Amino acid sequence: IVDITDLKAVSEFSVFSKVVEAGGVVRAITLPGQYDLTRSTINELTDFAISEGAGGMAWIAWRPSGEIYSILTKYIEEQNLLELLRRVGAEPGDFVLFSADKLDIVRRVTGALRLRLGDMLGLRDPDKFAFAIVTDFPMFEYNEEEDRYTAQHHPFTMPFEEDFDYLLTDPLHVRSQAYDFVLNGTELGSGSIRIHRSDIQTRVFQALGLSDQEIEERFGFIINAFKYGAPPHGGFAFGLDRLVMILAGEQSLRDVIAFPKIRDASCPMTDAPSTVDEVQLDELSICLADAIRLERDRAVTKEDKHRAELNIKRLAEDSRLQISQKDEAGMQDSLLELISFADALHEVDTDGVKPTYSPSESHDVWLTERDDRALTAEDALANAPESRQQFFFVPPVVE
Incomplete structure (x- = not known):
């Protein structure tokens, strides 16, 4: 990831120059030998950058012939574009992509893109373990949005x-004094x-x-508790599930917990989040707003009413x-969902x-009787397991 904020080429492209004027930065990533990335791949990378907070993604494909293929050629003079390519360490045959925004957004976008590209190009060896603190x-x-400072951690x-x-001046x-492993x-x-210390906390x-x-x-x-002499202290929490995920080669924590x-x-196991009963709310001194309470009570009343009225055994008998017994509860829940x-x-x-x-344009069209049968009743019933009076026969109970 190379910073190119100070280059003249940046000032010639209005999208970049506006970002710099607003105090932002412009950074680039070079992909050696990837000048021939397909349009669909470039679009996927652009969509990924946008999902990470970018407004878009400019790029350059520097073909082996020396041709610079990019929309940037319309705005940046060739000599300045070549200076830019030299700064990012690109050579003919390489692909360069850019991120321009506030510093924190550019850091997040380029960092995520670098990892995504490493996976896409097979540059990250899953059998190697690189630790960092x-x-x-x-x-x-x-x-x-809130027009104020917020704590990045807590x-x-x-x-x-x-x-x-x-603390109060800048x-x-x-x-x-935070740390990540x-x-x-x-x-x-x-x-x-x-x-x-109470003075620092204040x-x-x-x-x-x-x-x-x-x-x-x-x-x-x-603040008052600190005045009684709290000792210096710190802590560290380790995510064992994430370590297992990496060791197992999985992509999601859901696969290892x-x-x-x-x-x-x-x-799915506990059906959470679900309705909380009145006793639990009282224990926690939580009072629901009238509208929420009314909606909850109405939902509970309806579900209880439907559950009481729904007789699965009787319904099964009527339907032959x-x-x-194992399937009764599941069928009742499914039917209750349909009723709800x-x-x-x-x-x-x-x-x-x-x-x-x-x-x-046709309305109220009724089928007329037709007698152009392709098969006789005997032919149609030839392979039927059982037939009666020229009709398929289905037993009264389907198992």
């Missing part, structure tokens, strides 16, 4: 002592040295924009079906919704 994390980051991490004076200069690009564990809260009253109301207990949640964060779905459809407000129309 990452330190000196920034203590704060600026949240533009507000209880101890800053470096030499950065104490910057928060982005402050580093935290990384294997092959995956965080296996993390931790930090915690704040044990200044951290002030840097986050909290007033003295808010600090006292929300965190007064810990017991009872994993599915993509919507629900648990034999159902094992029908209830939800019934409650949909369709007032003012125009009815749909058939694309066919």
